[in-house]
Amino acid sequence: MTTHVLIGVGGTGAKVVEAALYLFLAGIGPRKVIVGLVDQDKSNGNVNRTKKLINDIALFRQDFGGSKENRLDWETGGDDGGSWLGSIDIQPLMAGDPHWRPSEEGPRSLADILGRSNMEREPGLTDLFDVLFEPGPTEQDMSLAEGYRGRAHIGSAAMLASLEMGKDGFKRRMEELIDQGSQNEQVRVFLVGSVFGGTGAAGFPTLSRALDAIREAKAKDDDWLRDQVRFGGALMLPYFGFDDPKDRSANVVRNNDLMPQARSALEYYHHLFEHEPVFDRFYVAGWETFFRLGYHQAGATDQVNPALPPELLGALAAIDFFETDLGPRKKEVPVMVSARGAAETLNWTDVPVEAATRHQVYDRLGRLMRLALYWRYEVEPELNRRKEFLHSFQPWMQYLAKDVKWDLHTPEARVRVLDLLKDYLVWAGAMQLTSQTTTQTLNFQLWDTSSAHEPGHEPTPTQPLAIRPPHRNAVDVPSAFAQVLPPLDPKHPLRGSDHVVADLNQKAPTAKNSGLGKMLSAVHRAARPIDLKA
C-alpha cells in the first residue's frame, strides 16, 4: 500500500495539478491520490479552477460510486466490463479543502506576518529586517492578498514563517502523512511549482526542504523511513510570458526578469542538491519558445490562464514518480529530462514516458476525449428522446438504459457528467488553440477538438474557446471522431464512430456497473481509439 500525495504550489503548480486531475479522471495513475494546492492568493483563478475540478471529480465519484442506482465498477478492469473512468480516488489534502493558504487572514504583509512592530523589543532585529527586505510597500508592506507578485524571497520568508508559526493544519497534516511511512506504508509526495513568478518560486524550495526536515527528524528514530517516504518534484521553467503591465511602476514580475530568475533558481537547486538530496526524483520542464499570452495579469481572479502543453508534461512527471519503482534512496538526485523530436511539432512520440505508458496515456486520454464527444453530442440527445415512439426500441437503449431510474439521482448525475466532459474539452481545446495562436512555430498534433468549438465565440485571452451545447446535430460525430485524435501508429488505423455503434449494440459483460453507469461505462469502453490487444 502506498500513499500518493500531489501538491501544486502557486498558479502554475495548480495548472499542472489540473492536467494531472484529467489524467486521473481518465484512469491514469495510482488508485488513490491526495491532492493539495498551496497559494497565498486565495482568489487566484487558476487555483480556483483546479479546486472546482477536484470538487467536480469528487461529485462524479459520489454519483457513480456511492449510490446503487448509478454505479461504475471500478474494481473490475476497463477491458473486462468495469471502468477506468473516474476510478482514481482523489482526496483533498485537508479535510474538505485541498487549498492551503500560508497566511490565512488577509490582506496581510510580510511585516504583519513577522511582527515588525514587536521587533523593536530586540535590539538590531528591525535593522536586520530592513536589510533583508525593503521597507515600504514594495516589499515589507506589500499586500499578500494577490500572492507574492514574483518576489520569491518575500514569499519564502512568509511561507516559512507561516509553516512554523501557523496554527492551521498543513504541517500537522504533512507530518501525519509522513508518519504513515513508519506504519509499513510507502509515502510518495510530489511537489510541482514554477521556478518563475512568486508563490511557486518561493514555496517550492521552502516546502520541499520543510518536508525533508520532517522526514529527517522522524528518520532519526527509524532509519528505514528514508526509504519509505519519498519526495519527487517537478520544476516548471519559464514557458509562457505575459505582456508587461502598462504601468511601469507596477510591483509585479516582468518578462525580462523570468530567465535571470530561472537561472538563479537552477543554480540554487544545483547547490541545494549537493548538500541536501531533498528529492528522490527531480523533473524539469520548460519550452524553447515561450507561449506569448499577450496580456497581463497581476493575480487574483484575473489570473486564469489557458492550459498549455508543458503542464501536461509536469502532470506526466507526477504519474511517472508515483508509478516507477524507485529502488533504494540514492545520495544523488536523479534529474529527468526530455526533448521533442522536432522543435516545430508536438506529437505523441514527444510525450516523455516509456512506450507502454505512452500507449496507455494515448488510449485513455484519447478515449476520454472521444467519450466527451460521443456522450455530449449523441448519447445525451438520445437519452432526451428516449420517450419518443420507437426510439427506445434500439438495442443499445434496451441493453444499457433499461434499469436506469430516471428520476432518482440520475438528472443531477447527467448534468455533472456533461459539465465535467465539457470542462475536459475546454482544457484540451485551450491547450490546442493556445499552442497554435501564441507561438509562431508550434504544430500541435496531440489532438484536435475544434469540431466541438463554438464557432460564434469571441475569443478572449483567458477564454480562448467555448464548447458547443450538447444538442443533437450540434457536432457531426463521425467527422469529429475522425479528426480528434491522430493515429499513434499508422499501421493501426483508429476505430471510427461506427465501431462505437457496433460495440454499443452488442450485449457485452457489464460487470457490476448499474443504472446510468452501465451506459457510461459501455460508451467509454466503446470510444477507445484503438484495440490495444490487436
Add this chain to the structure above:
Amino acid sequence: MIRAFWSFLIHLVVGLLALGIVILATGDQDTLKSELLGQLFNNPDQLEARRQAVAGAAMMGLAMAMAWSWLTSAIFLLVSNGFRPGVASHSNRLMGLWCGLLFLALAGTAVAGWWQIWAAALDFDFNTARLATVSGVTFFAVLVAYYLGTGLPVKNEVKASVPFAVLLPQIGFMA
C-alpha cells in the same frame, strides 16, 4: 452470406407451416365452388383433377411468394450488412428500405397469386372462402417470414430499422 442463409431457413420453416395449412385448405372437394361440384357431380376424376390444379396453383403461388419474400429480405440483409451507422441514432435509417421491400414482398405475393390463380382462370373453380383462406395464409406467411427473416438475422447496429425487432431474441453468434 450467413444472414441470408438464416433468412432462407426462416422462410423455409414458415413456408412449410403455411404449406401445411394450404394443403389442409385444398385437400378436399370443398376447395372447389359448389356450382362446379354440381356440374361435375358424375365425373369424380375430373373433379379431382380440377381440385389438384387449384391446390397445385395455391401451393405454387405460396412457394413463389416465399421465394420472392426471401429475395427481398436477402436484399435488405445485404444492404444492411454493408451499412455502418456513424452514430447510434442512425440505426433506424434503413427503416424506409425495410418498409419498401416489405411492400415489394407483399406486391410480389399478389402478383404470384394473380399469375397462378386469376391469370390461369382458376378463380372460377376455387371456392371463394377457401381462396380467401389460402390467400390470407399466404400473405400472413410472407409477412411473418419477411419480418422474422429480416428482424432475427439483421446485425444489431441496424436492428432498429426493423420495427420492434429488438424484442426478438438475438441470434448472438451471427452478430
